Amino acid sequence: MGKKEAKLADIGEFGFIESIREGCLFSPSRLLMGIGDDCAVIGPYEDKVFLITTDLLIQDIHFILTKTTPFHLGRKAMAVNLSDIAAMGGIPLHAFISVAFPRTADLAMVHGLYSGIKLACQTHKVNILGGDTSASPERLFINVAIVGEAPVDEVLYRKGAMPGDGIYVTGTLGDAAGGLKMIRCEATGPPMKASFLVDAHNNPFPFLEAGRLIARSRLAGAMIDISDGLISDLGHVCRASGAGALLDHPSIPLSEELKDLGKINGFDPYELALYGGEDYRLLITVPEEHCIQFEGLFSGGTPCPIHRIGEMTTEMGIRMAMEDGRVRDINLGGFDHFH
Amino acid sequence: MGKKEAKLADIGEFGFIESIREGCLFSPSRLLMGIGDDCAVIGPYEDKVFLITTDLLIQDIHFILTKTTPFHLGRKAMAVNLSDIAAMGGIPLHAFISVAFPRTADLAMVHGLYSGIKLACQTHKVNILGGDTSASPERLFINVAIVGEAPVDEVLYRKGAMPGDGIYVTGTLGDAAGGLKMIRCEATGPPMKASFLVDAHNNPFPFLEAGRLIARSRLAGAMIDISDGLISDLGHVCRASGAGALLDHPSIPLSEELKDLGKINGFDPYELALYGGEDYRLLITVPEEHCIQFEGLFSGGTPCPIHRIGEMTTEMGIRMAMEDGRVRDINLGGFDHFH
Numbered sequence: 001m002g003k004k005e006a007k008l009a010d011i012g013e014f015g016f017i018e019s020i021r022e023g024c025l026f027s028p029s030r031l032l033m034g035i036g037d038d039c040a041v042i043g044p045y046e047d048k049v050f051l052i053t054t055d056l057l058i059q060d061i062h063f064i065l066t067k068t069t070p071f072h073l074g075r076k077a078m079a080v081n082l083s084d085i086a087a088m089g090g091i092p093l094h095a096f097i098s099v100a101f102p103r104t105a106d107l108a109m110v111h112g113l114y115s116g117i118k119l120a121c122q123t124h125k126v127n128i129l130g131g132d133t134s135a136s137p138e139r140l141f142i143n144v145a146i147v148g149e150a151p152v153d154e155v156l157y158r159k160g161a162m163p164g165d166g167i168y169v170t171g172t173l174g175d176a177a178g179g180l181k182m183i184r185c186e187a188t189g190p191p192m193k194a195s196f197l198v199d200a201h202n203n204p205f206p207f208l209e210a211g212r213l214i215a216r217s218r219l220a221g222a223m224i225d226i227s228d229g230l231i232s233d234l235g236h237v238c239r240a241s242g243a244g245a246l247l248d249h250p251s252i253p254l255s256e257e258l259k260d261l262g263k264i265n266g267f268d269p270y271e272l273a274l275y276g277g278e279d280y281r282l283l284i285t286v287p288e289e290h291c292i293q294f295e296g297l298f299s300g301g302t303p304c305p306i307h308r309i310g311e312m313t314t315e316m317g318i319r320m321a322m323e324d325g326r327v328r329d330i331n332l333g334g335f336d337h338f339h
Numbered sequence: 340m341g342k343k344e345a346k347l348a349d350i351g352e353f354g355f356i357e358s359i360r361e362g363c364l365f366s367p368s369r370l371l372m373g374i375g376d377d378c379a380v381i382g383p384y385e386d387k388v389f390l391i392t393t394d395l396l397i398q399d400i401h402f403i404l405t406k407t408t409p410f411h412l413g414r415k416a417m418a419v420n421l422s423d424i425a426a427m428g429g430i431p432l433h434a435f436i437s438v439a440f441p442r443t444a445d446l447a448m449v450h451g452l453y454s455g456i457k458l459a460c461q462t463h464k465v466n467i468l469g470g471d472t473s474a475s476p477e478r479l480f481i482n483v484a485i486v487g488e489a490p491v492d493e494v495l496y497r498k499g500a501m502p503g504d505g506i507y508v509t510g511t512l513g514d515a516a517g518g519l520k521m522i523r524c525e526a527t528g529p530p531m532k533a534s535f536l537v538d539a540h541n542n543p544f545p546f547l548e549a550g551r552l553i554a555r556s557r558l559a560g561a562m563i564d565i566s567d568g569l570i571s572d573l574g575h576v577c578r579a580s581g582a583g584a585l586l587d588h589p590s591i592p593l594s595e596e597l598k599d600l601g602k603i604n605g606f607d608p609y610e611l612a613l614y615g616g617e618d619y620r621l622l623i624t625v626p627e628e629h630c631i632q633f634e635g636l637f638s639g640g641t642p643c644p645i646h647r648i649g650e651m652t653t654e655m656g657i658r659m660a661m662e663d664g665r666v667r668d669i670n671l672g673g674f675d676h677f678h
Contacts, residue, residue, distance in 0.1 A: 016472065020453060024467035026460055027432065031468070040468035042433060042486070045384040054484060056437040056471040093366065094381060098395040098482045114359060121365055128363035129370070129379035132395040132482070133355065143437045143471070143482040145393060147381070 036240070037158050038087040038225060044152040051148040051155070053084035059102075059139035067183045070109045072202045073142070074116025080227065081146040082124055082206035083280040087225035089156045089215025090148035092208065094129045095121060098143040100136035113142075124208060154215040156223035156284075161241035165221050165285035165312040168294070170207050170304045172255040173230055174269055175200035177276020178262075187265040193257040204280040209303040211282060217297055219290040224283050229275045231318060231330055233283060238318065241285075246327070247310035247320045274330070285312055375579070376497050377426040377564060383491040390487040390494070392423035398441075398478035406522045409448045411541045412481070413455025419566065420485040421463060421545035422619040426564035428495045428554025429487035431547065433468045434460060437482040439475035452481075463547060493554040495562035495623075500580035502653040504560050504624035507633070509546050509643045511594040512569055513608055514539035516615020517601075526604040532596040543619040548642040550621060556636055558629040563622050568614045570669055572622060573657060580624075585666070586649035586659045613669070624651055 021035050032049060033041035043049035057077050059065055068076075078095065085092045097117060101110065121128055126146070179201030181187040182194050207225075214220050222241060226233045230252075234245055254269050262269035286294045291308075298306040313319075318330040360374050371388060372380035382388035396416050398404055407415075417434065424431045436456060440449065460467055465485070518540030520526040521533050546564075553559050561580060565572045569591075573584055593608050601608035625633045630647075637645040652658075657669040 016449070019450075020467070020472075023457055024460070027464040027466055031433075031466065034466060034468045035470075040433065040435070042468070045387075048384075050389075052433070052435060052469065052486065054435045054437055054469060054471055054482075056439060056473050056480075056482070058439055058473055058475060058480075060476050061439075061474055094370075094379065094391070096379070096391060096393045096484055098393055100395060100397055100400075100480065110355070111358075118362055121363070125366040127366055127370065127373060128359070129373045129381070130391065130393060131374075132393055133359075134395050134397055135400055136397060137399050137478060139476055141395075141397075141439065141480050143393075143395065145435060145484045147391065147486075 032155070033157065038084040039090065039148070041088070041155055047152055048149045049152050049155060051085055051088050051090040051150060052145065053081055054143060054145040055081050055084070057142045059141070064183070065140065068202050070112030071116040074113040075120045076116075076202060076204060077142045077144050078117055078120035078126075079204045079206045080280065081144045082120065082126075082208060083204065083225040083227065085146055085148040086206050086208045086211035087156075087223050087282060088148075088150060089154050089211050089223065090150040091212065092124055092126045092146050092148040094127045094147045096145040097128060097131035098133070099131070100134045100141040102136050102138055102140055105140070124206070150215065154218065156215055156220055158222055158224050158237050158240035160220075161222035161237050161243055161285040161312050162287060163243050163312050163314040164288050166288060166291045166308050167234070167245060167247070167310045167312060168284045168286060168306050168308050169226065169230070169253065170210050170282045170306060171279075172253045172258070173226070173274075173279050173281065174258050174272035174276050175255050176204065176278040176280075177272035178258045178269070180276070180278075181265070181267070187261060187267065189261040189264050193260055196255070196257045197261065201278060204278060206280065207282045207304060213297055213303060214282070214284055217294070219294045219297075220284045220286050222285045226279045226281045226283055227277060229277045230283070231274050234318060237283065237285065238316065241312070244313040244316040245310055245318045246313050247318065247330070249320050249322045251307065251309045253307040253309070371494070372496065377423040378429065378487070380427070380494055386491055387488045388491050388494060390424055390427050390429040390489060391484065392420055393482060393484040394420050394423070396481045398480070403522070404479065407541050409451030410455040413452040414459050415455075415541060415543060416481045416483050417456055417459035417465075418543045418545045418619065420483045421459065421465075421547060422543065422564040422566065424485055424487040425545050425547045425550035426495075426562050426621060427487075427489060428493050428550050428562065429489040430551065431463055431465045431485050431487040433466045433486045435484040436467060436470035437472070438470070439473045439480040441475050441477055441479055444479070463545070489554060493557065495554055495559055497561055497563050497576050497579040499559075500561035500576050500582055500624035500651050501626060502582050502651050503627050504651040505627060505630045505647050506573070506584060506586070506649045506651060507623045507625060508565065508569070508592065508646050508648055509549050509621045510618075510646075511592045511597070512565070512613075512618050512620065513597050513611035513615050514594050515543065515617040515619075516611035517597045517608070519615070519617070520604070520606070526600060526606065528600040528603050532599055535594070535596045536600065540617060543617060545619065546621045546643060552636055552642065553621070553623055556633070558633045558636070559623045559625050561624045565618045565620045565622055566616060568616045569622070570613050570657060576622065576624065577655065577657065580651070583652040583655040584649055584657045585652050586657065586669070588659050588661045590646065590648045592646040592648070
């Protein structure tokens with residue numbers, strides 16, 4: 001669920017997850033999805049299912065305490081989980097917050113963190129129903145679990161994409177990764193543009209309204225949130241659906257800010273758009289016959305812009321149609337291999 | 340939910356939890372219990388409610404990696420959460436496991452931990468439906484969240500105790516704290532007796548069968564699991580119920596092992612029984628008119644022994660009737676003050 005950084009040297013992340021997935025079900029009744037999507041899906045109960053997701057944020061792995069504020073951190077810890085609920089088309093209901101505070105934590109840090117968490121809860125009408133709190137020997141740890149719900153026949157999974165479906169995203173890509181470059185002092189630029197990117201990294205927006213709109217319309221095939229980067233998360237949709245994808249390079253949506261800062265600092269904004277993480281846009285696949293109606297849902301940019309970036313294919317793997325007409329295989333390992 | 344060690348210097352644990360509890364509910368429909376019991380209770384859906392609990396275990400705060408095995412640790416991480424489900428009278432259904440592994444973790448540690456987790460899941464028919472995994476800069480962190488269910492009219496809360504109710508526990512007290520003394524090399528003794536106590540600490544047993552039996556019987560008033568120590572957890576029941584308690588000193592159940600090792604090492608086993616944590620016994624209050632029938636549920640020691648240790652009182656606070664007939668106030672601060 002969401003971002004997983006553990007690179008256990010010998011088996012790697014996917015090997016690790018696969019090794020965990022074996023033998024996890026001992027009571028499979030009323031269970032629609034276990035490990036393998038943005039949320040687990042249990043039910044139905046009455047005409048609804050419950051969606052459950054959990055994400056861990058660790059100091060110096062997921063954030064640097066001197067480069068953000070406890071308030072932003074609390075809000076982001078909620079947002080990354082709410083984004084998983086959005087990606088299934090759900091409505092978030094309840095949050096459970098576990099925090100381990102360094103012994104040196106002062107009350108301002110504690111209250112800042114919970115202010116951010118509670119603002120996100122208030123904005124999205126989510127209850128805080130429990131959690132756990134502990135001292136931590138050194139670093140701040142935050143684990144959030146969220147329970148949501150959705151009508152049983154409106155849940156969208158990764159596995160629902162079909163060859164020929166249009167592929168859409170709910171906004172520009174790569175901004176959060178650009179912001180991370182600023183935060184890490186690997187890039188600089190005009191303050192207004194730099195702060196736009198830093199804000200994209202520190203204050204991601206969970207697309208709950210768009211997710212519900214899409215789920216309710218029943219026009220889409222599959223949905224996922226882009227937490228690990230476009231190629232990585234589209235790859236999840238492809239594998240789950242048994243299909244491939246052909247992206248259209250000129251259609252990849254980039255912000256002017258990212259393009260400008262790429263020019264100033266000499267980095268390729270497309271590399272960040274394809275492989276940078278933490279944008280938390282939704283990626284949606286839509287059968288061709290529904291695409292016009294689907295695009296109409298977002299007329300006038302409400303509730304968010306929508307960009308068509310390619311289509312699903314019968315051929316497995318991800319490819320990219322370039323401006324010059326060439327079609328290149330996309331290497332999952334990194335953009336360098338792609339050039 | 341369960342054990343919370345955070346001692347934020349200026350406001351203390353209870354001040355901290357109280358400061359979090361303010362402004363946590365933004366959508367209170369279908370919600371029977373938020374923060375303040377062993378589990379949150381949501382519903383009803385059909386004729387059932389969902390019980391949700393989460394607990395955090397941190398290396399060098401909750402466990403010392405060289406003094407246990409990853410297998411035992413995984414099993415215990417599950418047990419402490421399952422005990423919270425047991426304490427509400429519930430049936431556990433689904434687990435969500437977040438783990439941050441130190442970069443130095445080898446595969447044997449990873450597989451040992453998950454073997455322990457999965458054995459507990461298999462034993463209690465609990466699905467693992469998700470979680471998150473990350474690297475950790477130094478220490479191992481494990482957060483488990485469990486979803487359970489119970490018939491809506493069978494859930495037992497801390498707040499259901501009445502003056503005159505009998506107070507019962509499902510086994511001997513203080514063994515886990517005695518085991519911790521062994522683990523910390525603060526006490527020694529004959530290997531068989533020492534290992535009994537160490538096992539009580541490393542391998543707590545969640546009283547799920549007893550919890551369901553009690554809930555189904557509808558004979559009890561309140562229930563809680565003893566994670567922080569008898570006095571601390573009985574104090575939760577007293578405060579939630581607006582009542583006090585009178586304990587009977589000779590009735591406090593001690594194992595022969597704890598008594599013997601107390602004698603050998605010069606510690607008072609009652610101190611551990613009253614203030615030591617992590618026994619994970621259930622504490623139950625039962626209206627006097629139901630007590631005989633209640634005790635009959637456990638005839639022949641099935642599914643566990645049951646011990647009556649006192650009764651609830653209208654007078655607030657916790658007191659102890661001693662062997663010599665004196666009644667002493669119990670100081671929540673520690674057993675030293677009590678003598």
